[in-house]
Amino acid sequence: MPPDDVRALLARAVQRLKEAGCGTPDLDARLLFQAATGLSREDIILDPGRTIPAGEIGQFEAAIMRRMEREPVSRILGEREFYGRCFRVTPATLDPRPDTETLVEAALALMPAKARLLDLGTGTGAIAVTLLAERPDATAVATDLSQEALGVARENAERAGVAQRLHLIHGSWFAPVTAVFDIIVSNPPYIPSGDIAGLSPDVRNFDPALALAGGDDGLDPYRAIAPHAASHLAAEGHVLVEIGAGQAEQVEAIFAASGFSMVERHEDLGGHVRCLAFRRPSGQPEK
Ligand SMILES: C[S@@+](CC[C@H](N)C(=O)[O-])C[C@H]1O[C@@H](n2cnc3c(N)ncnc32)[C@H](O)[C@@H]1O
Structure with a gap:
């Protein structure tokens, strides 16, 4: 033996x-x-x-x-640390990545006092829950197309003690949203559909397809989000999106077509531009 x-x-x-x-x-x-x-x-x-x-x-x-x-350790354990807090992860949610902390840092720097925040495609709630936990005067709405993911986000919000300040809504991007916000954040699916088969098995076999696939070129979610963002932003508001490696110029162009100027680019620890921040175009009416 x-x-x-x-x-x-x-x-x-x-x-x-x-x-x-x-x-x-x-x-x-x-x-x-x-x-x-x-x-x-x-x-x-x-x-x-x-x-x-x-x-x-x-x-x-x-x-x-x-x-x-090749099941990731976080999925075997059912939880993952993100920005110093523990998040429950299930087969319905993306396993939150350290790269997304880049967007969190950028959003924290742009959030005004008593910020009203919208997180599109919240998954485990990693972004919205973290921002609410870091800013006790903020409130947030978060959406997802996956009802199961919203249940996980609810649990994570309760665990972090921020559930009272988070309103979770089921639906596609802005479709179920009526309010106006100071900051809109999103880490949408951005992998080109044809690239999914070539991803590492840890990702391909365990992250849900709904959280990965962004259409033929990976940019469909940005095309869906950009045209509706301005009417949901307050006058001094910003929209911040996470992007895939090498997508900065195309995503910048998509938002520019809806009148947004890019104000910040943030790199992740690997040196890839990972987050873009845009300022609300002037002269557009709020909802
Ligand atoms: C890349 S994951 C990001 C999850 C989480 N925000 C994070 O950063 O860990 C994208 C999320 O968008 C959601 N999603 C996909 N299509 C959507 C749509 N049309 N409307 C709203 N959410 C969508 C997925 O279910 C998934 O939770």
Whole structure:
């Protein structure tokens, strides 16, 4: 029988994850091990010879098998950290990405006091819930075409203590929205449909298609959002969108066609322009 102490269990799991093509086998194995055993990182380092009970080994084994099928760790655990808070993630929601924190930072800098915020395509609620948690005087409306995702966003809002300030609405982009806002944010699906098959299995097989596919060139959601944004923005309002790598100029042109001037471009940690901010065109009537 191979030993069932911390060191041996982790070493075998790391080896199997490497063979399965996982990019971060050490980190993944440790996170899944900690979840199965309840041990901390310090416990693992300080007591590598500790014997693990059979039930916990079984849970760890089941988690490793899922990761070998390339299911992301956040989906196996059912939660992911975003901007320092824990968000529930389900098969109905995109797994929020660290890149989206770029948009959060940009929105925080543009939010006035008592900001009224609209988040289009909220998913787990990562953006809206984070902005409400960071700005206790703000209120928000968030929409999604997925009713199940809205249920997850509700849970995440409750967990973060901001549910009283968040109104969730089911529908496509602006269709169910009547109010006017200071800031409109969106991280829409922006992958060209033909590129989805070539994505890593961690993404392709686990993020919902509704959260990924943005039409033939990936830009359909921007074409749907831009023409309606100005009439839902207050006079000094801004719209901020996340974009895919290399889409900046095309998205800028789509918003320019609706009278918006781009005021800011923000890069993610990988050096890609990830977020564009536009100012409301002057002279257009509010709703
Ligand atoms: C890329 S995900 C972003 C989720 C979340 N905002 C985040 O940043 O993690 C895009 C979201 O848009 C939603 N969506 C797709 N088409 C939509 C539409 N026509 N109207 C509203 N939401 C839509 C998807 O269900 C998904 O939750």
